[in-house]
Amino acid sequence: MPTLESLPHVLPEVALAVTAAALFVLEALWQPRGRARRVGFPLLALGGLLAALLFLVASPSSAEPRFFGGLLTQDPFSTFVRGVAIVATALAVGLALGSPSLPSNRRVEYHGLLVLLALGMCLLSSAGHLLMIYVAIEIVSLTSYLLAGFDDRGGRSAEAGLKYVLFGGVASGVMLFGFSLLFGLFGDLSLSGLGQALAHSTTLSTGAGRWATLLALVFVLAGLGFKIAAVPFHMWCPDVYEGAPTPFTALLSVGPKAAGFAVLLRFGTGLWPELATDAAAATSALPWLLLLGVMSTVTMTVGNLAAIWQDNLKRLLAYSSIAHAGYMLMGVVAGGREGPGAVAVYLAVYLIMNIGAFAVVSAVDRSAHSEDIGVYHGLGRRAPLLALAMAVFLLSLTGLPPTAGFVGKLYLFASLIHHGGFWYVLLAVVGVLNSVVSLYFYARVLRAMFLESAAGEPAPVSLANSAAALAVVLAVPTLALGIFWQPLAAIANFSGSLF
Amino acid sequence: MDAVVLTGGRLLTLLVFMPSVAGALCALSRSSRAAAVWALLGSGVPLILGAAAVCGFDASAAGFQWVERVDWIPSLGISYHMGVDGVSWPLVLLTLLLTFLSLVYSIGRIQNATRLYYASFLWLETGLMGVFCALDMILFFVFWEWVLIPMYFIIGYWGGARRIYAALKFFLYTMLGSAFMLVALLVTAHLYHQATGAWSFDWADWVAIRDTIDPNLQLWLFSAFAFSFAIKVPAWPFHTWLPDAHTEAPTAGSVILAGVLLKMGAYGFLRFGLPLFPEGAVQAAPVMVGLGLAGILLGAAASYVQTDLKKLVAYSSVSHMGFVVLGIFSFTLEGAAGATIQMVNHGLSTGALFLMVGIIYERTHKRGVTDFGGLAKTMPLYATVSVILVLSSVGLPGLNGFVGEFLVIAGAMKARPLYAFVSALGVILAAVYLLSMVRKVFWGEANANLHGLSDLTWRETAVFLPLLLFIVVIGVYPAPFLEVSEGALKAILEGVAP
Known part of the structure; x- marks a missing residue:
C-alpha cells in the first residue's frame, strides 16, 4: 500500500511520536515546577499512550496487510503485541510515580524516552522489512541504553547503561552483518521478497550457499536473541536489570521482549510462509x-x-x-x-x-x-x-x-x-x-x-x-x-x- | 429431606467450595475465636450435608451421580464437570470427616497465625474434594496442584524443626510428578483431537477413544500418569518425601497428609490410570505390583528400626499404601475392592495414630519409642484407644484393617499366589513393628518423669469416637461399604481384567 493511504493504519505510532515530541519540547520551553512537573508530565505521557491504545483498537481493518511499500506488516499478532507494548509502557509510567530511583529533575526526559521506546516497540512488532527491523531495534535500543543508566544514586545504573550499550552495539552490528549476507544471497530486503527468493533460489542447492545462509541466520538470531535475552546473548541481562531503575526494569523485561518475539515470529514466517x-x-x-x-x-x-x-x-x-x-x-x-x-x-x-x-x-x-x-x-x-x-x-x-x-x-x-x-x-x-x-x-x-x-x-x-x-x-x-x-x-x- | 434436592442439584459444588469461602472468612476474621467458629462451620456444615446425602447415593446405579456440568473454556472443550461414583464418594466422605476432626482437634492448640492455620486447612479441603469430584482433566489437574499450596504452608509454617526443608521437598517432589502428568494429559488431548477432530478434556470422552491409542503409546502415557500418582501414594522408591513431610508437619497436617493426600495417588490410578490407558496399565502391572510389594516389605522394615514414633507411623503408611497398589494392580474385583476399603481404613487408623502421637508429644515434648513406658497405667484411656488403633492397623480380624488386607491378599492370590505370599509377610511384619512399639510405650516400667500426665480430655475423646466407630463397624459388617464401590470398580476393571 502506498504511503498516503497507509497513514490511517499507523495512527497509534503517530500519537506516540507526537506525545514524545511534546514532552521534550514542553520540558525545554516551559520548565514547570512542583505539581505540574510531578503529575502533569506523567499524565501527559499516559494520555498519549491511551490515545495510541484507542487508535490501535479502532484501527481500520485492511485487506492488504503491507504498508509503506512493505516496510510495515500489520496482522492480528502485531496489533496484539503493539497493545502489549503500550500497556507495559503505561504501567512503567505508573510505577515511576514517586520512585526514588529516578532523579526528580529528569523526570520529564524519563517519560519522553519511555514514549519513544513504546514507539520503537510498536514499529518493531510490525516491521516487515529488514531495514525497518534494524531501525526499530535501534530506536528501542538507544532509548533503553539511556533509560538503563538513569538512576544517579551510585554507579550501578551507569555501569548497567554502559554494559548495555556495549553488548547492544555488538549484537546489532552482528545482526546487520547477517542482514547484508541475506541481501547478498537473495537480493531482497523485504521479508516477503526474501521468502519468495528463498523458495525459488538456487543458492540453497550448493553446499556453500547453504552454509552462508545458515551463518546469516545465526547472525540475525544474535541480534534478535539479544532483544529477547535468550542464551547465549543474555549476559547483559542480570547486570542491566539490577542497575536500571526498577520501573524501567519492569518494562524492559516485558516490552522489548514482546516486540522481539513479534519480529522473531515474523522473520520466520516471512522467510518460510509455510511456518x-x-x-x-x-x-x-x-x-x-x-x-x-x-x-x-x-x-x-x-x-x-x-x-x-x-x-x-x-x-x-x-x-x-x-x-x-x-x-x-x-x-x-x-x-x-x-x-x-x-x-x-x-x-x-x-x-x-x-x-x-x-x-x-x-x-x-x-x-x-x-x-x-x-x-x-x-x-x-x-x-x-x-x-x-x-x-x-x-x-x-x-x-x-x-x-x-x-x-x-x-x-x-x-x-x-x-x-x-x-x-x-x-x-x-x-x-x-x-x-x-x-x-x-x-x-x-x-x-x-x-x-x-x-x-x-x-x-x-x-x-x-x-x-x-x-x-x-x-x-x-x-x-x-x-x-x-x-x-x-x-x-x-x-x-x-x-x- | 434429600440433601441433593435441598442444594438445588449443586451438592458437590457446595461441598467443595463451602470450605474455601469459610477459609476466606477465617483469614479475615478479627479474633482467633471467631476464626475457630468459621473453621468449625466451614468444615462441619459440609460434613453434615455429606452425611445427609449418604442415603441419597444410589450404590446400584452405574456411572456418576450428582453430576454438574458447565462450560468453562468451550473453545478447548474444557468444562466444569463434577460427579462422584462408588470409588470417589467414600473418599469424599473421608475427607469431610478427617478435615472436620483435625480442625476440632487443633482448636486452642495453635498459637501462631491461628486464623491462617484454620484457613489453610479449609482451602486444602477444597483442593482435596475437588480432586475426588473432578471429571474434567484440566479441572482435575487444577485441583491436584491446588492442594500443594496450602499444604506447603501448613508444613512450612506450623511444622517442626526441619519444616522448611520438608515443605520444599514435598512441594518439589509432587510438582515433578505432575509435570509429567501435564505432558501426558496434553498428548492425550492431542490424540483425542486426532481421533475426533474436536477438542475435549472430558474424562468420559477420553475413555471412549482409549482403544484408538496405540498400546506402546499407552504405556508411555500411563507411565507419565503413574509417576505422578506413585509419588503421591507414595510407592517405593518415590516415597522419600513422605517421612520428612509427615514428621515435620503439625499433627493435624500429618493426619490430612496420611489420611487424605496419599489417597489422591491411589485414586488417580483407579480413576485415570486404569480406565484411560488400560493396555498401558496391563503392560506396567508387573512393575507396579513389584513396587507395591517392595513398599509393603521395605516400609515395614523401615518402620521397625525407627526410634521416633511419628516416623514409625509415617513409614507404616508406605507399607499400608503398598497394599493399595498391590490390590489395584491385581486387576481383580477382590483386590480393587480391598484397595478401595484399605484407602478408607488407612485414612481412619493412620490418621488417628498421628493424632495419638501428637497428643503425647504435646504433653511430654517427646516422641521417641523408648522415651515412654508404662503409659497404660498413667493414661489408661489413651492406651486403650491407641491399642485399638494399632490392632486395626495390624489387621486384627473384627477391625477394619483386616477387611482391606484380606481382600487385597485374596485378589493377589487370584492374580498370582506368589504376590499373596509376599504381601502376607508384610502383615506379619506389621504385627512385629507395631506390637513391639506398643510393648515399649504402654507396658513395662513406667518412666519416672511421666507421672501426673493427664489422660485424654473429653474433646480429644470426642475426636476419636467417630474414628473408632467406623473402625469397628467396617470391621464387623463391611458389606455396605463394599457394595458402594462394587459397581464402579467393575466398570474400572472392564478394560484391564484378564
Whole structure:
C-alpha cells in the first residue's frame, strides 16, 4: 500500500511520536515546577499512550496487510503485541510515580524516552522489512541504553547503561552483518521478497550457499536473541536489570521482549510462509527451527539454574525472565496457528505477572532501600497484602494453577504437542521440567516472605505508593485469568495468524 | 429431606467450595475465636450435608451421580464437570470427616497465625474434594496442584524443626510428578483431537477413544500418569518425601497428609490410570505390583528400626499404601475392592495414630519409642484407644484393617499366589513393628518423669469416637461399604481384567 493511504493504519505510532515530541519540547520551553512537573508530565505521557491504545483498537481493518511499500506488516499478532507494548509502557509510567530511583529533575526526559521506546516497540512488532527491523531495534535500543543508566544514586545504573550499550552495539552490528549476507544471497530486503527468493533460489542447492545462509541466520538470531535475552546473548541481562531503575526494569523485561518475539515470529514466517500455516511442511526451515529449539532448551535451562543462586531479587527476576524467553521460544518453534497464539497468550500473562513482581520489588525498595532477599523476611507479617500479591505472581511465574501463568504454559506446551513429533514433545518435557526447577527459587522468595521472620526491627513497608497499588491491582487479573481464562483463549484465537 | 434436592442439584459444588469461602472468612476474621467458629462451620456444615446425602447415593446405579456440568473454556472443550461414583464418594466422605476432626482437634492448640492455620486447612479441603469430584482433566489437574499450596504452608509454617526443608521437598517432589502428568494429559488431548477432530478434556470422552491409542503409546502415557500418582501414594522408591513431610508437619497436617493426600495417588490410578490407558496399565502391572510389594516389605522394615514414633507411623503408611497398589494392580474385583476399603481404613487408623502421637508429644515434648513406658497405667484411656488403633492397623480380624488386607491378599492370590505370599509377610511384619512399639510405650516400667500426665480430655475423646466407630463397624459388617464401590470398580476393571 502506498504511503498516503497507509497513514490511517499507523495512527497509534503517530500519537506516540507526537506525545514524545511534546514532552521534550514542553520540558525545554516551559520548565514547570512542583505539581505540574510531578503529575502533569506523567499524565501527559499516559494520555498519549491511551490515545495510541484507542487508535490501535479502532484501527481500520485492511485487506492488504503491507504498508509503506512493505516496510510495515500489520496482522492480528502485531496489533496484539503493539497493545502489549503500550500497556507495559503505561504501567512503567505508573510505577515511576514517586520512585526514588529516578532523579526528580529528569523526570520529564524519563517519560519522553519511555514514549519513544513504546514507539520503537510498536514499529518493531510490525516491521516487515529488514531495514525497518534494524531501525526499530535501534530506536528501542538507544532509548533503553539511556533509560538503563538513569538512576544517579551510585554507579550501578551507569555501569548497567554502559554494559548495555556495549553488548547492544555488538549484537546489532552482528545482526546487520547477517542482514547484508541475506541481501547478498537473495537480493531482497523485504521479508516477503526474501521468502519468495528463498523458495525459488538456487543458492540453497550448493553446499556453500547453504552454509552462508545458515551463518546469516545465526547472525540475525544474535541480534534478535539479544532483544529477547535468550542464551547465549543474555549476559547483559542480570547486570542491566539490577542497575536500571526498577520501573524501567519492569518494562524492559516485558516490552522489548514482546516486540522481539513479534519480529522473531515474523522473520520466520516471512522467510518460510509455510511456518504460519502448516509448520510440518516447511522442510527448508528446519535449520531455523533447530536453532530456535536448541536456543529455547538452553535458554530456559540456563536461566532457571542460574536463578537458583541469586540473592538479589532483581537479578533473580532477570534470570527468571531469561527462562521465560526460553518458554516462549517453544511457541515460536511450534509454529502454525497455535504457536503464535500461545506466544501471544503467554505475553499477555507475562506482562501482568512480571510487571506485578517488579512492582512489588519497587514497593519494597522504597521502604527498605534494598532488593536483597533478606529484606523480604517476614514480609507476610509486615505487609500481608503486598506479600500475598507477590505470592500470586511467583506462583504464576512458576506456572501453578489456578493462576494465569498456568494457562500461559498450558498453551505453550499444547502448541508443541499439537504439532506432534518426538522432538517437539521432548522440548515440551524439557519445558515442564524447567518449571519444576523454577519452583525451587520462586519458593525461596515465598519462604523468605512467609516462613522466616525478619531479623531485628525492619523498616515498615508502606503501601501508600503507586508501586504497591499497582502490585495489588495486577494480582487480581493474575488470579482471575487463571480461573476464567476465556479472554486468554480469545487472544490465542485472535493473534494466531501472521501474514 | 434429600440433601441433593435441598442444594438445588449443586451438592458437590457446595461441598467443595463451602470450605474455601469459610477459609476466606477465617483469614479475615478479627479474633482467633471467631476464626475457630468459621473453621468449625466451614468444615462441619459440609460434613453434615455429606452425611445427609449418604442415603441419597444410589450404590446400584452405574456411572456418576450428582453430576454438574458447565462450560468453562468451550473453545478447548474444557468444562466444569463434577460427579462422584462408588470409588470417589467414600473418599469424599473421608475427607469431610478427617478435615472436620483435625480442625476440632487443633482448636486452642495453635498459637501462631491461628486464623491462617484454620484457613489453610479449609482451602486444602477444597483442593482435596475437588480432586475426588473432578471429571474434567484440566479441572482435575487444577485441583491436584491446588492442594500443594496450602499444604506447603501448613508444613512450612506450623511444622517442626526441619519444616522448611520438608515443605520444599514435598512441594518439589509432587510438582515433578505432575509435570509429567501435564505432558501426558496434553498428548492425550492431542490424540483425542486426532481421533475426533474436536477438542475435549472430558474424562468420559477420553475413555471412549482409549482403544484408538496405540498400546506402546499407552504405556508411555500411563507411565507419565503413574509417576505422578506413585509419588503421591507414595510407592517405593518415590516415597522419600513422605517421612520428612509427615514428621515435620503439625499433627493435624500429618493426619490430612496420611489420611487424605496419599489417597489422591491411589485414586488417580483407579480413576485415570486404569480406565484411560488400560493396555498401558496391563503392560506396567508387573512393575507396579513389584513396587507395591517392595513398599509393603521395605516400609515395614523401615518402620521397625525407627526410634521416633511419628516416623514409625509415617513409614507404616508406605507399607499400608503398598497394599493399595498391590490390590489395584491385581486387576481383580477382590483386590480393587480391598484397595478401595484399605484407602478408607488407612485414612481412619493412620490418621488417628498421628493424632495419638501428637497428643503425647504435646504433653511430654517427646516422641521417641523408648522415651515412654508404662503409659497404660498413667493414661489408661489413651492406651486403650491407641491399642485399638494399632490392632486395626495390624489387621486384627473384627477391625477394619483386616477387611482391606484380606481382600487385597485374596485378589493377589487370584492374580498370582506368589504376590499373596509376599504381601502376607508384610502383615506379619506389621504385627512385629507395631506390637513391639506398643510393648515399649504402654507396658513395662513406667518412666519416672511421666507421672501426673493427664489422660485424654473429653474433646480429644470426642475426636476419636467417630474414628473408632467406623473402625469397628467396617470391621464387623463391611458389606455396605463394599457394595458402594462394587459397581464402579467393575466398570474400572472392564478394560484391564484378564
